[in-house]
Amino acid sequence: MGLIERVLTLVFGGQNNLVRDTVEVFRENAEAGAQRGAEVQGQAMTQFGAEFLVPRRGRFDRFMDGLNRLPRPALALGTLGLFVSAMVEPLWFAERMQGIALVPEPLWWLLGVIVSFYFGARHQVKAQEFQREIVSGVAQVPEVLRNIAQIRSLRADGVAVADTAPDAVLLARSIAPTGNAALDAWRQSRR
Structure with a gap:
């Protein structure tokens, strides 16, 4: 009885449950998973709530924030x-x-400067990013052209693609149609 009890305790009982530990390798423990999920959701809600905690500001600060959003x-x-x-x-x-x-022209210039400063900062950032993208694209042009030339040199779909140099016999062999065993067998099967 002692041996069977020890084997069953080893497999099912005690702190180390061999069956449970083996199953948890392939399937998540539902209780532990729910606990982890609750902790993650609680932390997310705490962080989300903290984003809306704004220190108490005065009337002037709130007025200026509202004023900055109007133009x-x-x-x-x-x-x-x-x-x-x-x-x-x-x-x-x-x-x-x-x-x-x-309205006099200098006043239009002044209005243009004010509007440019107000709206121009974002436009300038976007324009500079666009210019950087263009410059990086232009810098890649020589490499792209080399790659295209290499790809075109690999084409073998035209007559006299192989460089035969001044060898007339090699030129004649490269142009002359050759036998294709698979094509010949197919032609034979079609007859």
């Missing part, structure tokens, strides 16, 4: 409003455009 939508909606007003009230629109025509 782009205001310019876009204002431009659309001009188009609508031109269609709905053409005389009113023409009067306003005559007023804009009286």
Whole structure:
């Protein structure tokens, strides 16, 4: 009885369950997996909640944040409003455009500088990235041309592709059709 008990304890009992340990190699322990999943989800929720914890700021900071978000939508909606007003009230629109025509050129330059500084930073970053991509592409052109030339030199679908130099006999052999055993057998089977 002692030997059977020791064998069964080794296989099924005690801290080291041989069957459970073997099965867990091929299949995840559901309880341990659920516990790990709960920990991961709890950590994710904690991190997600921490992203929304903003230190208490004053009225001035909140006002300035709101003010910084206005120019782009205001310019876009204002431009659309001009188009609508031109269609709905053409005389009113023409009067306003005559007023804009009286704005001196230095003031237009100043407006252009302000708008350029406001919107230009992102445009400049994107333009520089685009130029870097173009330069890297142009730098690869010689290598690409060499590769194309090598690929074209491998073509063997035309007459006299093989370089026979001044050897007339070799030239005649390279142009003359040769027997193809597989093709001949196929032709024989078709007859």
